[in-house]
Amino acid sequence: MTSFLSLSLPVETTMENSILPRLRFVSSSPRGRYSLNSGLNNSKFGFPNAVEGEAFPGLACNWKKMLNVYGRAKPRRSNCTRAVGKDSVEGKDSDDSVDTLQATIEKSKKVLAMQKDLLQQIAERRKLVSSIKNIKLNIEEDLDSYNGTDNSFPVQDLASTVAGSTNGKYANDIHSKSYTQATAVGMSETPDVDINGSFSEEEQGNGRNLSPEKVSLDIDSSKEFKETSSTTVQSDTVPSFLLKTSKYDLKDESTEELVESSLEDDVSSEANLVSEDETVKTPPLAGANVMNIILVAAECAPWSKTGGLGDVAGALPKALARRGHRVMVVAPRYGNYAEAQDIGVRKRYKVDGQDVEVNFFQAYIDGVDFVFMDIPMFRNIENNIYGGSREDILKRMVLFCKAAVEVPWHVPCGGVCYGDGNLVFIANDWHTALLPVYLKAYYRDHGVMKYTRSILVIHNIAHQGRGPVDDFHYVDLPEDYLDHFKLYDPIGGEHFNIFAAGLKAADRVVTVSHGYSWELKTSEGGWGLHQIINENDWKLRGIVNGIDMKEWSPLFDVHLTSDGYTNYSLETLQTGKPQCKAALQKELGLPVRENVPLIGFIGRLDHQKGVDLIAEAIPWMVGQDVQLVMLGTGRPDLEQMLRQFESQHHDKVRGWVGFSVKTAHRITAGADILLMPSRFEPCGLNQLYAMNYGTVPVVHAVGGLGDTVQQFDPFNETGFGWTFDRAEAHKLIHTLGNCLLTYREYKKSWEGIQRRGMMQDLSWDNAAQKYEEVLVAAKYQW
Numbered sequence: 001m002t003s004f005l006s007l008s009l010p011v012e013t014t015m016e017n018s019i020l021p022r023l024r025f026v027s028s029s030p031r032g033r034y035s036l037n038s039g040l041n042n043s044k045f046g047f048p049n050a051v052e053g054e055a056f057p058g059l060a061c062n063w064k065k066m067l068n069v070y071g072r073a074k075p076r077r078s079n080c081t082r083a084v085g086k087d088s089v090e091g092k093d094s095d096d097s098v099d100t101l102q103a104t105i106e107k108s109k110k111v112l113a114m115q116k117d118l119l120q121q122i123a124e125r126r127k128l129v130s131s132i133k134n135i136k137l138n139i140e141e142d143l144d145s146y147n148g149t150d151n152s153f154p155v156q157d158l159a160s161t162v163a164g165s166t167n168g169k170y171a172n173d174i175h176s177k178s179y180t181q182a183t184a185v186g187m188s189e190t191p192d193v194d195i196n197g198s199f200s201e202e203e204q205g206n207g208r209n210l211s212p213e214k215v216s217l218d219i220d221s222s223k224e225f226k227e228t229s230s231t232t233v234q235s236d237t238v239p240s241f242l243l244k245t246s247k248y249d250l251k252d253e254s255t256e257e258l259v260e261s262s263l264e265d266d267v268s269s270e271a272n273l274v275s276e277d278e279t280v281k282t283p284p285l286a287g288a289n290v291m292n293i294i295l296v297a298a299e300c301a302p303w304s305k306t307g308g309l310g311d312v313a314g315a316l317p318k319a320l321a322r323r324g325h326r327v328m329v330v331a332p333r334y335g336n337y338a339e340a341q342d343i344g345v346r347k348r349y350k351v352d353g354q355d356v357e358v359n360f361f362q363a364y365i366d367g368v369d370f371v372f373m374d375i376p377m378f379r380n381i382e383n384n385i386y387g388g389s390r391e392d393i394l395k396r397m398v399l400f401c402k403a404a405v406e407v408p409w410h411v412p413c414g415g416v417c418y419g420d421g422n423l424v425f426i427a428n429d430w431h432t433a434l435l436p437v438y439l440k441a442y443y444r445d446h447g448v449m450k451y452t453r454s455i456l457v458i459h460n461i462a463h464q465g466r467g468p469v470d471d472f473h474y475v476d477l478p479e480d481y482l483d484h485f486k487l488y489d490p491i492g493g494e495h496f497n498i499f500a501a502g503l504k505a506a507d508r509v510v511t512v513s514h515g516y517s518w519e520l521k522t523s524e525g526g527w528g529l530h531q532i533i534n535e536n537d538w539k540l541r542g543i544v545n546g547i548d549m550k551e552w553s554p555l556f557d558v559h560l561t562s563d564g565y566t567n568y569s570l571e572t573l574q575t576g577k578p579q580c581k582a583a584l585q586k587e588l589g590l591p592v593r594e595n596v597p598l599i600g601f602i603g604r605l606d607h608q609k610g611v612d613l614i615a616e617a618i619p620w621m622v623g624q625d626v627q628l629v630m631l632g633t634g635r636p637d638l639e640q641m642l643r644q645f646e647s648q649h650h651d652k653v654r655g656w657v658g659f660s661v662k663t664a665h666r667i668t669a670g671a672d673i674l675l676m677p678s679r680f681e682p683c684g685l686n687q688l689y690a691m692n693y694g695t696v697p698v699v700h701a702v703g704g705l706g707d708t709v710q711q712f713d714p715f716n717e718t719g720f721g722w723t724f725d726r727a728e729a730h731k732l733i734h735t736l737g738n739c740l741l742t743y744r745e746y747k748k749s750w751e752g753i754q755r756r757g758m759m760q761d762l763s764w765d766n767a768a769q770k771y772e773e774v775l776v777a778a779k780y781q782w
């Protein structure tokens with residue numbers, strides 16, 4: 001969640017019921033309207049406001065168009081016969097038998113190419129399996145000590161174990177390379193030439209932050225994820241290990257035989273290949289593009305999380321580090337984090353005329369330097385991190401961004417600062433959108449940090465950091481910068497908008513799916529910023545989020561190790577998942593029945609997530625033989641609604657009001673179906689998690705949901721779930737009805753959907769590679 005709206009805050013209610021002045025405009029678009037709050041209401045600062053009526057009917061209509069634009073359709077290969085025909089015309093006579101022969105040869109070539117491709121996948125899957133096994137061994141050791149409470153940080157523990165590298169290890173690595181700047185405390189106040197310098201080739205090439213063992217493990221596994229399969233796995237590209245267990249495989253029997261026999265033949269050569277790989281020191285995947293990257297975010301899982309932003313900030317950096325980059329995450333220190341040590345660096349920054357001291361804490365985990373800023377105004381708000389008055393939140397973000405931009409000078413990680421050469425910041429959402437502005441206004445405009453670039457990632461444009469124009473004085477910038485913050489609403493008039501300034505100042509802009517990058521440019525989806533986004537279209541790119549495979553994998557999930565739950569994989573899906581379902585039913589006090597479809601919902605209870613559509617569908621749903629569990633916090637009226645559903649339909653519905661990571665994992669594993677009727681959804685992570693757990697998503701095909709959930713096609717047995725094209729209750733009911741029918745009547749198809757979902761490569765490694773392209777583009781941009 002990416003706004004002031006904390007999951008534990010009833011902010012959305014105030015959106016609807018504000019008594020403070022509220023400025024609105026009605027979109028001239030015939031498709032629908034939305035209102036924008038001027039931001040004068042303190043509690044609403046940060047998001048533009050309540051959506052009225054049908055929020056994005058236009059989007060609903062246009063999702064198919066979006067899909068066409070961003071294309072799932074793959075380029076068709078020219079068919080063999082045509083190619084042969086062309087040859088024969090150009091050559092001698094067009095003789096039928098020659099044609100046939102040619103066609104056969106072409107076909108054989110194609111089959112051989114497929115076979116080669118499959119063998120490659122087999123080799124890579126095997127490597128993956130063996131590296132996963134290693135990881136699992138470590139994890140199992142850790143599980144013994146894991147206490148199973150929701151508030152602990154298993155990922156953290158596991159991460160350290162898996163990486164096999166702690167801060168101490170890291171320090172050793174650095175020391176062994178005889179770095180001279182090992183003293184953290186008392187670094188000079190101003191940037192110094194040595195510190196700013198970029199790393200030597202050797203330092204970069206070796207992935208300086210990583211121990212040699214770590215480099216090879218991580219690089220190998222990311223490569224495997226990257227190359228193993230495409231995001232949309234078709235039935236003809238099934239990994240080989242499924243050939244013997246499933247029918248969702250190669251339809252072409254001859255190819256299958258060929259593959260099987262080649263498989264056996266190739267076992268020994270593969271083994272050689274793997275062992276060779278292990279001994280050869282692999283260069284970083286990023287090659288010559290290795291950079292210093294600092295991701296700055298207001299939340300970072302597992303330490304702080306109110307929603308998807310926290311997940312992304314916790315996982316994307318690790319994937320970038322696996323590619324060989326030197327990566328740091330900078331986040332506020334909301335509480336005491338066991339892993340992070342005070343490194344003794346103290347800096348002072350001014351906010352609203354006052355000097356505020358910032359202390360820096362650091363932890364090195366999974367190849368990433370996590371730097372936490374300890375600032376009095378951030379302390380003890382871990383359960384309400386976007387809480388407080390508009391001014392309070394603004395001051396926090398001003399201070400955070402001012403300090404973050406100087407972290408590469410002042411915070412030595414493993415003894416050496418990042419420096420500002422070959423450096424890119426990744427800012428996230430409006431909270432850190434000031435960073436690109438500060439980088440420009442304080443430094444680059446003055447010839448400092450000339451080689452530093454900034455990327456701004458839009459996770460949710462609905463929250464913008466809005467306020468009255470007077471708020472400009474808080475951000476402490478030269479007067480001529482005011483114009484960058486001013487935004488005019490046709491009805492609301494001029495206001496102050498942090499996201500607007502950040503979008504203009506950033507070197508590149510990324511958003512979290514292709515679909516959303518299209519929607520952002522529409523008046524319905526841009527929430528008043530569409531014009532600025534259109535003007536900056538040249539620097540915008542959509543990159544679909546990934547999954548932290550250690551955190552969200554049914555095989556390693558630490559929340560499935562007790563209370564009757566169990567870890568499972570593709571191979572044990574048929575036994576493991578039903579066991580989790582039974583455990584969930586038991587935990588929730590629902591009748592334990594294997595054949596009743598169990599539907600889940602996890603998310604913020606607000607307008608975005610379409611909870612009200614579920615509410616409208618409830619009478620129909622409870623008329624079916626289904627069970628429904630909803631987990632969420634947010635608007636008090638919607639929380640109340642959840643409680644009410646539970647009390648009215650106690651034999652079928654559970655409404656869990658609260659923020660519980662453990663329960664979210666357990667629902668994802670135990671449910672058969674995950675419902676996501678979001679009105680808009682920049683990417684959405686829960687549907688990705690669901691598919692990885694063999695849980696079938698039913699979604700409104702908007703934003704990232706449209707990008708990631710391919711509609712089930714019963715004729716071709718393709719697709720990962722069900723989609724509906726308008727955020728309307730009757731559409732949801734109709735679609736869910738089809739889904740339930742398949743669940744009940746077509747078990748084999750259902751299993752196929754589950755398996756295809758689980759077989760996708762949803763890891764962060766693909767996305768990290770794309771981010772790298774954006775970072776490189778920014779680096780060479782002047």
Ligand SMILES: Nc1ncnc2c1ncn2[C@@H]1O[C@H](COP(=O)(O)OP(=O)(O)O[C@H]2O[C@H](CO)[C@@H](O)[C@H](O)[C@H]2O)[C@@H](O)[C@H]1O
Nearest residue numbers: 001307308459603632658659660661664681682683684685
């Ligand atoms: N009550 C609860 N208890 C426990 N866990 C809960 C919970 N409610 C939500 N969560 C967890 O929070 C995360 C929510 O992530 P999403 O991507 O679905 O939504 P969010 O709208 O916050 O993120 C925004 O940013 C992300 C990241 O880019 C985009 O995917 C998304 O579309 C955009 O709206 C998931 O990990 C989910 O399990």
